[in-house]
Amino acid sequence: MLDDLEALVRRESPSADLAAVAASAATVAEVGEARLGVRPERIVTDGRTHLRWRLGDGPRRVLLLGHHDTVWPLGSLVRRPFRVAGGLVRGPGCFDMKAGLVMAFHAVAALPDPSGVTLLVTGDEELGSPTSRELVEREATGCAAALVLEAAADGGALKTERKGVSLYEVVARGRAAHAGLEPERGVSATVELAYHVLTVGAMSDTARGTTVTPTLLTSGTTTNTVPANGRFAVDVRVRDAAEQCRVDEAMRALRPVLDDCCLEIYGGPNRPPLEGSASDALFARAAAAAARLGLPEPTRTAVGGASDGNLTAGAGTPTLDGLGAVGGGAHADDEHVVVAELPARTALLAALTADVLTDGPGRPAGHTRFRRAGRP
Structure with a gap:
């Protein structure tokens, strides 16, 4: 496993570099083929390379999901x-998350019969999955389970809840004027946006775990001109679909405050929440599998960051996330994996996969497919 991990890590794969991602996909394919004995399908969308192994000829039962792109630039x-x-x-x-890919290869290789398993490795998750989203949702639909190989939370906890994400851009269009000679003739985009930054920030609900955060803001062209145009971005994190809907309605209800100013709202829900109801049954099965293997009882946690597990849950597929490596320092200088945890985590993944493969199809009652809001 360490040899395979070394091969993947030594092949740098920053998300924004299409050539590097393609080269990384070739290395991932080589390592995967060596373990599984099967070449993957190579799926290129808008120049970005994803890999898919569909094992056996029967119905798709289990989706193992990971990504091979990273946040690290070439030369890291x-x-x-x-x-x-x-x-x-x-x-x-x-x-984050090449160890998870190695675990997936070795877990599937350990199965007596991997028929019904799909292993999907995407190349743009760190960018928000712009070219792989529909692929992920399509592969998840109809599966009994999506098992996501993102890294574990602190202490090895499985991620049974993830906040949903909405992204917006608020654009103000006013009228320019000389700030010294005749400012009264202008309509300030900066002043307009100042009202809405405060309004948007007030949409947060701490009790419900909802954060609505104005982030990047730009306005104007020069220091002596009333700014005609400006914009700011908004990052929204929610625990449940109702909150995502509430914030979306509030964002779209924003109206100009200043006379002769126009306000435009772009964006909307980006990833649905991964709610506990999507993970409960799979977590119980993981705990039972750990007991059979003589492993410590797994723990669970809710996290604020999103992953492709949000997409599989939004497609109506039972989803368990954080099944990858134990360690820490994702996106940071101290990024690391605990070697001693790799064999046990891989054994747990193999046992859980085999367990789901033996069952008939089904989805938890009341878990419905998420539909994205289009651009207004």
Whole structure:
């Protein structure tokens, strides 16, 4: 497993570099083929490379899901070389989430019959899955389970809830004027946006875990001109679909405050929440599998960050996330994987996959498919 992980980490794969992602996909395909004995399908969308293994000829039952792109730019290996020391693996992307891919290969290879398993490895998750979203949703639909190989939470906890994400841009269009000679003739986009920054921030609901955060703001062209145009971005995180809907309605209800100013709202829900109802049954099965293997009882947690597990849950597929490596430092200089945890986590993944493969199809009652809001 460490040899395979070294091969993947040494092939740098920053999301924004299409050539690097393509080269990384070739390495992932080579490692996967060596373990599974099957070549993957290579799916290229808008120049971005994804890989898919469909094992066996029967119905699709289990989707194992991961990504091979990372946040690290080319050359990061110079400062953060792959190394194993003190029981830890270090190197860019080792924890998020190339170790998870290695675990998936070895878990599937350990199955007596992997028929019905789909292993999907995408190349743009760190960008928000712009070219792989529909692929992920399509592969998840109809499966009995989606098992997501994102890294574990602190202490190895499985991720049974993830907040949904909505992204907006608020654009104000006023009228320029000289700020010294005749400012009264202008309509300030900055002033207009100032009202809405405060209004949008007030949409947060701490008690419900909803955060509505104005982020990047730009306005105007020069210091002596009443700004005609400006905009700011909004990052929304919610625990449930009702909150995502509430915030969306509130954002679309924004209206101009200043006379002769226009206000435009772009964006909407980006990823649905992964709610506990999508994970409860699979977490119970994981706990039972751990008991059979003599492993410690797994723990669970809710996290604020999103993953492709949000998409599979939104497609109506029971989803368990955080099944990947134990470690820490995702996107940070101290990124690392705990070596001793790799075999047990892989055994748990194999046992859970085999368990789901033996069952008939089904979805938890009341878990419905998420539909994205279109651009207004």
